[in-house]
Each structure stands twice: as C-alpha cells, then as structure tokens.
Amino acid sequence: MVMQILHHGAVEGVTGSCHQLRLDSGVSILVDCGLFQGDEARGGAASDSLTIDFPLNGVAALVVTHVHIDHVGRLPWLIATGFRGPILCSEPSALLLPLVLEDAFRIGVSRDLGLLDRYLALIKARIVPIPYGRWHELPTGGDDRLRIRLQPAGHILGSAYVECDLKESSRKTRVLFSGDLGAPHAPLLPAPRPPYGADIVVLESTYGDRQHEDRRTRSQRLQQALERALRDKGVVLIPAFSIGRTQEILYEMEGIIHKASGRGRGAGELDWQRLNIVVDSPLAARFTQSYRQLKPFWDREAHRRLRQGRHPLTFEQLTTIDSHQAHQRLVAGLAREPEPLVVIAASGMCAGGRIVNYLKALLDNPTTDLLLIGYQARGTPGADIQRYGPKGGYVVLDGQRIDIRARITTLGGYSAHADQANLLGFIRRMCKRPSEVRLVHGDSRAKTVLKQELEPMVERVTIP
Template sequence: MHANIIHHGAFRGVTGSCHQLFIDDARSLLIDCGLFQGAETAPDGLSGAGQPDIPFAVDGIQALVATHVHIDHVGRIPWLLAAGFKGPILCSEPSARLLPVVLADAFQLGISRDRQLVERYLKLLESRIRPLPWRTWYTVFSSSQASCRIRLQRAGHILGSAYVECEIRRADEAPVRVLFSGDLGAPHAPLLPTPQPPYRADVVVLESTYGDRVHESRATRRDRLQAVVERALGNGGTVIVPAFSIGRTQELLYEFEDILHRQRRKPGPHAAAWEKLPIHLDSPLAGRFTQLYRELQPFWDAEALARVRAGRKPLAFDQLVAIDGHDAHMANVRRLARSGEPAIVIAASGMCTGGRVLNYLKAMLHDPRHDVLFVGYQAKGTPGSDIQTYGPRGGYVDLDGERIDIRAAIHTLSGYSAHADQNDLVRFVTRMRHLPSEVRLIHGDDEARRALGKRLWNETDRRVVVLNAE
C-alpha cells in the first residue's frame, strides 16, 4: 500500500501549509490549512497571499488536523469553512485554547471587523474544535473497507505544536503509517520539551525550513542577544525586534527575564543599565497570547516550571511594559525615535508585512543609533526579507509605499529560530527504530530541500527514498 498525498501548499516554498492524505478514493484527511506569505503561492498558482480561497473540493474531507496555530498553518480555515467543510478541527489541548484567538484576528484582518459576524464565526469555529490529548490514538474514520486513526506527539515548535502520526488501513492491504512533521522545534527551546521521534513510520512528510544550515547554540544566542542590546545601551537607541505574536514573543520574554536575572545575581559592566532597561511588548495580540501561555503553564517544560517554583516570573517580570491602545503605541514610537532612551521593543508582525512594527521601522530605520534584530525566518518577498538582505549593504526598503533608507544596524540570530535545523531534522528521521521507506521534503526553499535531501540520502545508507517537492 502506498500513501496518496496531495500538497496544496508549502510545496515549493515555506508557507501556506496544506496537505491532503487520502484514506480511500472518496475520503481524505487534511493536515493544516495555512495562509501563504510573501511571494509564495500554491503549486497550481491558484492560491497565494492575496488569494486565500480554497481551490480544491472539500466534500470528502473527514477532518482537518491543525499541527499548530501559526497563521501559515491555520490562516485559511475561514475560507475552508466558507468552501463547505463540515468536519471537525482536531488539535492538541493547548492549540484548542489558542486557535480561536489566532483565527479571530485573521478573520478581522482578512474578512470583516463586523462584531456580530466575528462572534458568529467564532461560535461556529469553537463548535468544530476537538482537542486531543498527547500520545493517544483517535479514530477519524472507520468502515469495513478502510479506516484512519491519528496520534499527536509534541513537536516543540510553539506551545501546543504537534507532529501527526496517521495510520491508514484498507481491506486486504497492510496498514501504512504516514507522519506529518508540521513544524519541528529546535532542542532546548524555552518553555518546550525537545521533540522525540516516533518508533516507526512508513512515510514521513518532513519540513525543511532550515534544511541547509545549523543554528547557533542556546548559550551563544543568549550571549549575542545580550551583546546586541548592550550596543544599543551605549548608542542611546532602540532594539526593534519584529516577532510573531505567538511563540517567538514568549521565547524572547523568557530569555530577557533570564538575562535580567543573571545580571542581578552576577552583575556585568552594563548591569546598572539593564536594571533600568524597559522591554516594551507593543502588540495587544501578543499580550493576549502571553497571558494564555501563562494560563497553560502545566504544558511548559521542566526547566520553565523549575523557574516558577523558584519564585521567578518568566513571562511577567517587572521591566516588561505592555502597550495596548493605538494612541499609546504612536506616542511610544515618537518618544523612542526622538529620545536617547535605550529600550527594547517587541512588535508584530514577524516578517514586517504589517502591524505596529512598521511604524517603528519607518521612524527609526534611517537612524544608525537603532538596531533591528531578526530572530525568525523571513519569507522571500516580505519587507523583513528585504531589510535582512539589503540593510547590511546600506540599501533601502519600501514600507507602505515609502522608500526608507536603512542605516540602523541589522542583526539576525538564527539560534532563536523555533524551527529544527539540519542536524535536528536528520536526527528526527535516523533515530526512528524502523526507518521510513520514503521522506517527502516540504516547507523549504529549493536550496534547503536539496541540502537536506542529500544528507538524508547519505546518512540512511540510501534506504530511504527522498522526494524533493520540485
């Protein structure tokens, strides 16, 4: 028996995750349904950042499995429901708490801000969500001719993120187990346990976002984060951190709290400045997610829980300043742009495609006192990618139709990526007791897929067929 899979997104790029696994000729399971970002499109070209409609039939889809709640994995759910999808939305218990907040925001940005319409949509959405416990098989469909069950395992990418084991049985055929990685996290990520590979899989559909590189160590990344901030302390500037509202923001807060804690215990040359340094969280949505993270504390890893038991507050420390209203946001932009006050600002969006971070960038990118720190993947065609690419060369970027010369220092810390790197991805496959016969590489640029494919080919002694999505 082979696995019949159609990739509707994240096939020749990183975003727009959407994969259809067929149970039989008429029935299927959908893994994720995310928005495209930047210049990326569906393989058929019918869907993209400006065309989120669902171009495939949904009648036979028995369920949607949401691996996690990042917008490039769940952002097209409103359009999936509008297309007539009637099945349940299966996800982990933390994701079930986070998903309505993510999709309410996506609905208001992409469809309508009408309050009654949003509330009606959320009521429909919440009636479809089915939270599943970790490591427990759940039957999606069963008949005398075919069946499908799934199991969620911790993926370590953001809180609630899962990889999905799917077992399909058909009459008179051996069962096949297909694994969808979703986004796998890096080991030692703040708040999250390291993902562990399963015992076996026949087919692995594997992300390859960082399939061509190896991240910095955790200790190195914290030191570099501290160094970037201390440069700003001397310059009288602001460190602008474009960050996704969920996942990356909470990891950064966790790391900043740790730096502040270490400076108090063993003061360095900038300890006095750190003690007064405000860390602005300028994103109401990120603030809501941070509160939900605090409420979901039982799902944190052992290290984070140990800090809580020691009386620390990893996501609610004293120097954290939350900015909610738009007027307060604009006042903060003006004040930091004019003053010599060192500060850290964490603001969405992570790829600078919109949100409050744009106002900071428009006010400060031209000024060499300031720093921009990227801690996550920047999809091609996004302003974040342009700043990351052309900023170090003294180039410019177009923001809201305005050309901004880049004079601020631009930094990238790959060690803060929430994605597994090449070593992690290879280990995830090779540490299975029974290797898969096939690995399909998705969620990566061409170079990343090719590099990861070559290494998997070599390290599995060519016992695994590696299919690059090309």
C-alpha cells in the first residue's frame, strides 16, 4: 500500500466534505465530516446521506477545517459508528464547534436534554485546539511520521487550511487540504496566505468558474437595498448562515449606518435612525457573542473600529429575537403592515429555519427585498428563488406555492468563498507549486473550468 487520499464527500457537489489521508502503514486522518444538503442529500450515492460508509480502523484523528454544517454535520454519526480519536481544530473553532453541533443534534438527532448533554460532554472532551502556524504531531505507532499545521483560511472565524507532513520510509510528502478558502477583504477576517509550497493540494472549487463583485460594489448594492427599505417602508430579508455570514453582514451594515449618520440629515435625506436590524436566530445570536469573545482573531480594520469606540457587532439599532413566540409576532405584524426593517435569519439556502416563515409572508410583496448573499446549492428553495424570482415566478415552501413579487438580488461579493482568481492566486503564489491539484467541493462546470485554468501552471490537475 502507498499513501492514499480518499474522498467521502464533496466530490459531486459542494456539501458533505470529508476526505481521508492514509499512510502506507494504514494510519490515517479524516479532514472534515460534513452533512450533505440539497440535491446532494437525495438519490444516487448520497441517498443514505448520514451513513458513515467507510471503515474507521486506523483513523487517528478528525481534523476540522471550520465549523459550517457541510463540514462537521455528520460528526454525531461518525462517533456513533465508533470513532474514538481526537478532534483537532483551530482555537476559535474549538469555541464555536460545540454550538454548531448542539444545534445540529437538536434538529437531526434528538431533543432529549440528557442525551444532548452527554453528547456535548463527549465532544468537548475530544476537542484539541491547535494554534495557527504550529505543527502538531500525531502518533502513528511505527516509524512513519505524520504532523499537521493549521493556517488561517479567511472563510469564517476559525477556518483553516491543513498542511500535512508525511514521512514514510525515505519518502517525504506534504499534502494540503484547502477546506473552504475565503475571499480577500472579507469583514473581520485576515486574507488567507498560501504556504511556501506543497506536493499535493486538495482544493475547493465552489466558485472555480466565476468572479465575485469587489467589496466596494457589494457595499454600495447593500446600501441601495437599505435605502429602498427606508423610502418604501419595506422589509429587507437576508437568509444567512448563523455563523460567518451573519456577523459579516452586521459588520458591513454598521459601517454603512455609521457613515450615513455622520453626514447629518439635510433636506430630503433619509432618516437612518428609523432603520432597525433584527437577527431572528438564537443560534446566530450565540455565534455573534462568541465572535465578540474572539476579538484577538479579528483583522486590523476591525481593530481600528474598536479603537474608535465603535462596536461593529453590537450597535444601537440591532435587535435579537430569541423566542419562537416573538418570531411569530414579528412575522404576523410585518405581513399586515411592513415597516423599514432588515431581517437576518437562517437558513442561508432558505431550506428551513425561521427565514421560511418570512418568505411565506413577504415574498409576494413588491416592497420586499430579498438579498441572497451566499451560494445556493441545487435543489434548495434558495436556488429556485434565485432562478425564477427575477422572472416573476414562484417557489414551493412547506408544500405551499408562493408567488414571487419581491425584488430578488444576488450579492455575490458577500460569498465567504474564494472566487476563481483567488483560487488560482493561492496556487500561483506558492514558491514551490504542487505537482498535483485535486479539485473537490464544486459542481462539474466549476471544476472543469478551474481545471483548464490551472493546467498551465500545475503538472497534473485531477477531478476525483
């Protein structure tokens, strides 16, 4: 046997990330163990999408690149199947991971509080935080050597790409798993920097066939939506993942309101003090609080705002809704009489969660703005709204047909993923470029286009 890289998810799409690096001795590590979503959770190879359908013997550890559910959501089933190793992750991820897994357990496994407490205690006992940039050696039980190092990936707070150093007999190999790389200039996060080099790179390709808007353009388009809400007394709906996207959009809105309010209010200008922002997600509120605790990991721009006495994630016009009763009251009130309001709620692909109730109540209102700020996987309601909404179509939510009269806007610049230029730059800027790049975590077109762009600079580009 020789060193192998096996893929147990994110091969035919963008969810279910799970990869295995196995040494010739049989010792291996898993990199992520995520949930399949959308069409990838139905039919074909993913029909039993929660099953751990690969052997765990020899798996020494699970390495978590970041805590999004499509990278950690199968963890309960991994443990139930018999995984007993440590869970290695960055220091911010060590704080955030139990929150994600608690929510996933309540939704997908059981609401039994005793069972949940035992499960979380087991998870927390397994988590091993690793500082960025520090090598961590794993026992192999023989002469082989395996160590890993995490580096900031710029995707969400705590995200990392994984460098793996292998020494087998006289052969040395460095394998890099990108996880999800972030775009530069993302709010709160330092931009990812490529390493000196690697022999093999397993690279995500979510946006391998397209470019994002720049940050200035996306901020202007967000401000235009907020201004429309003030003028039309309409509601801006933003489906967002509870972790990462919610905090970044709050940070951006604080900047817009701070700048607009600082100009003063003259004749004909909008009254920005009338615009309130609601985060209708208990989980997002807990993540936002955790983000505040993790200020040492924020980027320089965010620390500049703090020194100016500003509070990017806790500003005056921000309200959080916790209870289901308060959520129902707000939805019913807005359905009767919309008001200038921004609502941020999960889920990011409109596939469940509280955003669905807002969509059912407000999608047929032309004063509503729906801002899609993240990737919409095939088969999700978000993808249907993105495709048919601008044409005046409809979407089916909870078995109910909802006509779409709201304004539908896709703000690609808010994607937490690197675009094609960023992915190419990550490889190009390595002093020692890899001999092989494996493309995962993308649809077939994204991978094919990115493969063509990479081939002139890399000896071998494969699509597993």
